[in-house]
Amino acid sequence: MDMATFKARLEELGADLARWPPAEAEAALDLLAASTVAQDLFAHATADDLALEGDEASRRQALIARTRATIERGD
């Protein structure tokens, strides 16, 4: 797998290789084992996923807090 394909797949499918077609995941692993550029791209994609989840988690927490406050106020 070349770097351009890897980058495109990463954007399309995300960093969780379990979601990739198996043959492409294996090819990506070969590239990852050989290229620090690929490793850095993979780490960035993973960090983006984590950041998105963090946003969702904090939004969820905020929603829970707002809901509880509404109930406590008896609105």
Place this chain on the structure above:
Amino acid sequence: MSEVAAGHSDEALFQLAQGGDQLAFGQLVERHMGMVLRLASNILGDAHEAEDAAQETFVAVWRGRETWEAGAARFTTWLHRVAVNKAIDHRRRRKAEPVAEEVIVAIADREAARPAPGQEAALEAQDAAERLRDLVSRLPANQKAALELFYFEDRSVGEIAERLKASEQSVRSLLKRGREAIRQKIRKQKSIWHGYGDVQGAARGTRS
């Protein structure tokens, strides 16, 4: 040991760690474990194995701390590369070696279905059965009872349910949990076999 301020940059903490400061390194472990775990999990697709790979990553970084040079690369860039490589190593090792727990359970299942094996297969099965018996004996009582009846007395799920005065659903659940517990025990044994005990000891040392 220094007093480690939470506001220190990664690089500043790692420079303290390079001087042998385990508290500073512990702070880095706390700060980056989530990301390292996710990287490993993305590559391995297995939570237990990802934990092992994440732990090995930090131990490797601790042991190789003198090789990192401030200014050459950000600490996280280096850490993430180590994490990716550790996870790939794990995945390839898994592919190269049949997973012991799967082999044991498969052999036990196969032998239960095939009463007259050849000599070599019989020895293999005997060895697997002995290991299985030993592992089963260390399970919680209800799982132990269900697995012993299933594997060593050739009882059906229905018979086990009757014997244990439980529903068939419960027995299936006990068998499933028992198998999972055995897999975990074997993973632990494998880790020790690979000298992982030292790694864990070193990791514990970073948290003091």
